[in-house]
Amino acid sequence: MIALRLALGIGLLFIVSLIIFGATELLPGDLAQQILGQGATPETLAALREQLGLNDPAPVRYWNWLSGALTGDFGVSLSNGRPISELIGARLGNTVFLALYAAALAVPISLILGILAALWRNSIFDRAANAGALTAISFPEFFVAYILVLWLAQTGLFPSMVRINPTTTFGDRIYMTFLPALTLTLVVTAHMMRMTRAAIINLMASPYIEMARLKGLSPLRIVLRHALPNALAPIINVIALNLAYLITGVVVVEVVFVYPGLGQLMVDAVSNRDIAVVQAVALIFAGAYVALNLIADVLSTITNPRLMHRR
Amino acid sequence: MSRDVLLKIEGLRIEGRSGDTWTEIVKGVDLTLHKGEVLGLIGESGAGKSTVGLAAMGFARDGCRITGGTIDFDGIDLRKASEKVKRDLKGARIAYVAQSAAASFNPAHRLIDQYCEAPVVHDVMSRDEAERDAIDLYRRMQLPDPDGIGFRYPHQVSGGQLQRAMTAMAMSCRPDLIIFDEPTTALDVTTQIEVLAAIRDIVRQFDTAAIYITHDLAVVAQAADRIKVLLRGEEVEEAETRRMLDAPREDYTKSLWAVRSFARPEQPAPSGQPILSVKDVTAAYGTVNVLEDVSFDIHAGRTVAVVGESGSGKSTTARVITGLLPPKRGEVLFEGSPLPPALKGRTREQLRQVQMIYQMADTALNPKLKLRELIGRPAQMYLGLQGRALTERVRDLLHLIELDPDTYIDRLPGELSGGQKQRIGIARALAAEPKLIICDEVTSALDQIVQEGILKLLDRLQREFGLAYMFITHDLATVRAIADDVVVMQRGRVIEQGPKAEMFAPPHEPYTELLLSSVPEMDPDWLTRLLAAREAGQTPATA
Numbered sequence: 033m034i035a036l037r038l039a040l041g042i043g044l045l046f047i048v049s050l051i052i053f054g055a056t057e058l059l060p061g062d063l064a065q066q067i068l069g070q071g072a073t074p075e076t077l078a079a080l081r082e083q084l085g086l087n088d089p090a091p092v093r094y095w096n097w098l099s100g101a102l103t104g105d106f107g108v109s110l111s112n113g114r115p116i117s118e119l120i121g122a123r124l125g126n127t128v129f130l131a132l133y134a135a136a137l138a139v140p141i142s143l144i145l146g147i148l149a150a151l152w153r154n155s156i157f158d159r160a161a162n163a164g165a166l167t168a169i170s171f172p173e174f175f176v177a178y179i180l181v182l183w184l185a186q187t188g189l190f191p192s193m194v195r196i197n198p199t200t201t202f203g204d205r206i207y208m209t210f211l212p213a214l215t216l217t218l219v220v221t222a223h224m225m226r227m228t229r230a231a232i233i234n235l236m237a238s239p240y241i242e243m244a245r246l247k248g249l250s251p252l253r254i255v256l257r258h259a260l261p262n263a264l265a266p267i268i269n270v271i272a273l274n275l276a277y278l279i280t281g282v283v284v285v286e287v288v289f290v291y292p293g294l295g296q297l298m299v300d301a302v303s304n305r306d307i308a309v310v311q312a313v314a315l316i317f318a319g320a321y322v323a324l325n326l327i328a329d330v331l332s333t334i335t336n337p338r339l340m341h342r343r
Numbered sequence: 344m345s346r347d348v349l350l351k352i353e354g355l356r357i358e359g360r361s362g363d364t365w366t367e368i369v370k371g372v373d374l375t376l377h378k379g380e381v382l383g384l385i386g387e388s389g390a391g392k393s394t395v396g397l398a399a400m401g402f403a404r405d406g407c408r409i410t411g412g413t414i415d416f417d418g419i420d421l422r423k424a425s426e427k428v429k430r431d432l433k434g435a436r437i438a439y440v441a442q443s444a445a446a447s448f449n450p451a452h453r454l455i456d457q458y459c460e461a462p463v464v465h466d467v468m469s470r471d472e473a474e475r476d477a478i479d480l481y482r483r484m485q486l487p488d489p490d491g492i493g494f495r496y497p498h499q500v501s502g503g504q505l506q507r508a509m510t511a512m513a514m515s516c517r518p519d520l521i522i523f524d525e526p527t528t529a530l531d532v533t534t535q536i537e538v539l540a541a542i543r544d545i546v547r548q549f550d551t552a553a554i555y556i557t558h559d560l561a562v563v564a565q566a567a568d569r570i571k572v573l574l575r576g577e578e579v580e581e582a583e584t585r586r587m588l589d590a591p592r593e594d595y596t597k598s599l600w601a602v603r604s605f606a607r608p609e610q611p612a613p614s615g616q617p618i619l620s621v622k623d624v625t626a627a628y629g630t631v632n633v634l635e636d637v638s639f640d641i642h643a644g645r646t647v648a649v650v651g652e653s654g655s656g657k658s659t660t661a662r663v664i665t666g667l668l669p670p671k672r673g674e675v676l677f678e679g680s681p682l683p684p685a686l687k688g689r690t691r692e693q694l695r696q697v698q699m700i701y702q703m704a705d706t707a708l709n710p711k712l713k714l715r716e717l718i719g720r721p722a723q724m725y726l727g728l729q730g731r732a733l734t735e736r737v738r739d740l741l742h743l744i745e746l747d748p749d750t751y752i753d754r755l756p757g758e759l760s761g762g763q764k765q766r767i768g769i770a771r772a773l774a775a776e777p778k779l780i781i782c783d784e785v786t787s788a789l790d791q792i793v794q795e796g797i798l799k800l801l802d803r804l805q806r807e808f809g810l811a812y813m814f815i816t817h818d819l820a821t822v823r824a825i826a827d828d829v830v831v832m833q834r835g836r837v838i839e840q841g842p843k844a845e846m847f848a849p850p851h852e853p854y855t856e857l858l859l860s861s862v863p864e865m866d867p868d869w870l871t872r873l874l875a876a877r878e879a880g881q882t883p884a885t886a
Contacts, residue, residue, distance in 0.1 A: 237405070239446040246400060247461045248433030257460075261451035337451060337496040 146228025272328030356411030383567030455493030
């Protein structure tokens with residue numbers, strides 16, 4: 033079953049790669065012209081086309097691109113001629129670092145808040161947690177980011193710009209990236225917390241929860257041991273979706289904090305018409321979505337005894 | 344019996360909320376239980392049995408509140424006790440066995456983990472001791488593979504075994520009192536006996552007091568020392584079991600006793616072409632055959648009862664007839680001509696002729712539709728009725744099922760009682776003006792008085808419209824009441840079939856014999872005698 037799911041994921045990625053390639057094919061303009069500028073002679077243009085393989089039929093070019101991508105070779109950037117894998121490498125690391133950092137804050141916070149909100153349903157705490165999370169998600173990311181800059185950076189507690197390079201130590205990274213991570217945490221917590229709360233409350237009316245109450249168990253134990261394990265599948269899926277968002281959707285936050293991540297690279301590439309970079313980054317984003325959803329499916333299966341232990 | 348009083352409830356009043364209003368559902372019930380005594384609590388649904396049972400643990404479901412009276416458990420006032428004190432009692436000194444073990448075991452944990460939970464939390468035993476104890480009790484409850492069964496998940500164990508495992512779990516802290524809330528209602532007759540016998544034995548072995556809640560008198564007669572009858576939240580009468588069975592005092596109790604009196608008159612032998620013929624049908628889910636060479640006929644104006652325990656293929660046969668499950672081999676003939684195997688291939692006219700009524704009226708009716716639409720849809724779809732004609736038809740149908748159209752036509756299913764919902768299911772089937780109605784366990788979820796009403800209604804409709812019924816049930820009392828022909832199924836095969844009179848007269852196939860002998864009788868000694876007889880090999884032992 034997991035093998036089937038894996039095959040489906042790979043099939044999906046293949047289709048996505050076709051769409052990415054097809055979409056960039058549809059863009060108007062000539063790559064060679066863009067690289068050489070308006071002053072190029074027809075001969076040099078023709079020579080560059082030949083060199084880039086632009087005269088080959090689309091399927092051949094697609095195959096060359098895809099087979100290169102599979103081996104980690106995305107070609108060279110059209111704007112500065114550097115290998116794309118090199119451009120992406122460091123930034124992918126930064127993006128994943130920020131995503132994991134934000135997730136490490138957001139996932140435990142939303143699980144704990146969600147569980148407590150379910151435990152103390154309709155209490156002041158429940159309402160405050162819901163109101164707070166909804167408020168945070170309702171503001172645009174850049175607004176949240178600037179508010180945090182105003183409160184936490186203007187006072188000198190944390191830097192408002194992230195200046196990291198490969199030699200920055202882990203501790204410094206954690207410190208310098210705190211504000212973007214906190215911004216992202218505020219943005220994604222509401223969704224996960226509310227799903228946790230709803231999934232648990234949904235189960236609280238089931239007969240086995242009543243049974244647990246009639247065994248004289250404490251409310252916390254009932255929620256943690258009897259409700260939560262059965263609520264994991266929807267919670268895992270929402271977490272996966274939000275993690276995917278953290279990897280692919282953080283452009284605005286990266287811009288605000290001048291964080292050297294993939295999102296900024298993508299935006300720059302689009303404005304420079306650097307098609308090869310756009311294709312590569314889009315493929316990586318799609319891969320992240322597919323992989324995270326795949327992991328979520330596998331985890332949901334593993335946590336469900338009805339699927340793991342057949343009759 | 345001059346033993347110590349364990350539980351004393353006086354003047355218990357409980358209110359239930361519907362919308363914004365609270366209405367009293369238990370109206371001053373008294374109850375006294377001595378140590379080691381078993382009290383049967385019976386009544387139809389809505390009588391407040393479960394509510395009283397749970398109140399004995401100081402517990403009220405969400406939407407209920409205890410408003411009056413005292414609950415004294417062994418000197419502890421459960422109404423005044425703190426949550427902590429009650430938590431310490433629950434599971435440890437008072438335990439609960441729920442109606443549906445399948446729903447009441449947590450699907451995420453192994454049976455033995457759920458067994459050990461209460462003893463460990465209540466500091467009665469260590470985890471290791473509890474595990475050894477669990478295996479011992481599984482053995483006493485005569486569960487198969489007592490050493491291994493605890494390490495399975497609930498979905499890997501059958502309903503009857505789960506019910507026994509739940510009784511074992513309730514025993515884990517050796518409580519003084521167990522509340523059994525309809526523990527055998529959801530089981531087949533053959534399984535019911537095993538569970539009933541196991542419950543009775545274990546309660547006697549440990550000298551545990553019990554409140555046994557059920558709507559089945561014959562069942563409670565086997566287990567209880569005394570019986571208390573409830574009606575709409577009030578006590579009707581209470582007496583020692585034998586006296587209650589021999590000489591019920593109140594009219595209501597007598598009516599409970601007399602419920603199974605309805606019987607359909609003998610019909611003339613069938614003639615001519617059957618309405619529906621199932622011919623050599625073999626059907627499978629995936630690669631596993633669930634039906635093997637099933638054949639039987641249904642004639643106009645007659646009722647064919649299909650009986651067997653769960654998993655015997657009764658409902659699957661219905662799915663093949665309705666086209667939901669195309670058979671692997673064989674065919675279904677309607678008035679002599681074959682029906683296309685799959686639903687998609689059938690014409691609207693063919694679909695109209697066969698209608699279904701389901702077991703759970705609760706889930707079979709769309710809760711968002713008014714009765715006008717629920718009943719009107721098939722009339723509109725199959726017969727093309729519109730506007731006034733449609734409204735008239737819906738009103739006629741409501742008349743037919745004995746509900747006042749003016750009052751009910753714009754109600755939602757949620758505003759009806761269980762029996763009324765099932766009547767709507769019947770009206771919806773009738774709206775298509777079919778020739779055959781498949782009734783899938785339509786009375787199983789109802790208590791006996793309501794059952795009686797539904798059976799009488801079905802009988803009257805059958806005589807008025809010459810309908811044929813295929814009546815799927817595991818309840819042989821119902822079969823006796825309404826069937827003309829009986830088909831007995833076991834493990835996907837037809838074991839025996841024929842007219843009712845023949846089927847209920849010996850000699851029987853061994854399996855039919857087992858089914859027949861498993862129907863509880865209103866005799867406190869019935870179970871003891873039956874078990875003794877089976878022990879002696881006079882009747883086939885349960886497989």
